[in-house]
Amino acid sequence: MRGVSFQAIYVLWLRELKTFIRARSRIVGNIVQPFFFLAILGVGFKSSMKFTAAGMQGLDYLQFLVPGLVGMSLLFSSMFAGLSILWDRQFGFLREIMVAPVSRLSLVLGRVAGGMTTTVLQAFSILLIAHLFGFRLKGALDLLLSAGFMLLIGTGFVGMGVAFASKMEDMHGFQIVMNFIIMPIFFLSGALFPLEGLPSWLSFLIYMDPLTYGVDALRAVMLGISHFPLIMDFAILTFFCTVMLMVGALFFSQCEV
């Protein structure tokens, strides 16, 4: 039981990828949603939204929105990937996994690896769509850096999803997590609006939100504007990611099938 089985991690990753590619409606949904956000929200706010903060004057709202949407996509798809344990539980497949002679840690790592991969794939599909709307990254280095932060954000939230799913008995919990965890994290992350000049109660909540630092880091890399120093974003995200992985692995190892 101890130790990590790479073959187990690989096969869980493979399963995640195969089922992801086969779920066409999910892929279509993942492309259509950011498309609507950009086409309607982005274009709609573009004319009236004028940034006043230092360093942001003249910035296009559509440009501003893209890193936010990438963050949103990372949040949603990675949480779903973690919560997919609930589906496995519902359809009995979790038991097949749990009676295998494989450590629980390997099972969690396999799921995280799979969720991380599909999550980053979806995030990149948003960058492609944004390309249609005239969004451009400056160079390959920016792309690489973005990918690094995407991995960090995605992994953290997969871990969070695993942690929640391990503590929930059935699918009913999913709606609760959706409404009371995922939506607030999204709205408070600054994905849709800049963090300057907000009332202090709201600022406080925003600073408590891990995704805030994710979106901020993505903006720093993609647009060169940020609220916090990039190194601080990185440190906080790394911390968040580590803690979530540990909590996810711990809760999952305690869960009964």
Place this chain on the structure above:
Amino acid sequence: MQAIKVSNLVKEFDGLRAIDNISFAVEEGEIFGMLGPNGAGKTTTIRILSTTLKATSGEARVWGYDVAKKPDEVRRSIGIVFQDQALDDRLTGMENLDFHARLYGMKKDLRKERIKEVMDLVELWERRNTLVKYYSGGMCRRLEIARGLMHYPRVLFLDEPTLGLDAQTRHTIWEHIKLLNKREGIAILLTTHYMDEADALCDRIGIIDRGKILIIDEPDNLKNMMGKDLISMKISSPEKMIKLLSNFEWIKSKRIYDGLLHLEVNKGEERIPFLINLAQKNALNVELVSLRRPTLEDAFLHFTGRTIREEEGSSRERISARIRSRRRR
């Protein structure tokens, strides 16, 4: 070596005894059946033996390994077909097996060879590339049985293998179970609440009710304990026949009822030719002979004091069924 050895096993859920001090052993290559109503403790026993549930007290060994102390070795030694379906229906039949094989650390060549072998065994090789969501209930069951065999386990657990399947499919599954038991020489622990299933498949049966094993024996012995076979004959002169039979000790009772001659005997099927011969030698015309043997149902009724049907609705079982379903989630 004994494939499974259970000694004084107890499992309590919130103070309720789901398993109440049971002991039994399953020999190598044997099909052992746990026959009992829903909520009797069958699935709980399997969960303890498969290391997904901890016993309150007592000891259980699978292939010599203590389930509490050597869970990893136990897991390698067992294959399980769960009561509820446990397949990923977004994958093909073959992918489900491949997933399992990799999870159990099987090497590539062995994996390929074994997948073909087990899929042939359950006659699914032709459908290997079909997504499981397009499989019928019987095919899913067969695939799960094949998967349970993938990693060459020593012991196979089948938890209600034909629950919810139609009669024809059930018989197919039985054939597959018999075949794999013979070919792989694997020990099988099977739970069921179907009398005919236990009768058709098991070398030995343990009747389990309210968490206790009441008796363990071969199906035929269980039936024989229930008493004699009953031969009924429609014959031209039953009175004359009774006189002819007056000197045979193996006939335990003779009576004429409803125009038929009823005889209580041992091993009825072996007595029928003799009886017909005797009648014909004495110019008696035999129109009809029937033999009724005691069934497993009679045995179950005898040991538990009720039939499985009556059991389904009682409140105590509902409580433990609820506990089970809560745990299951």
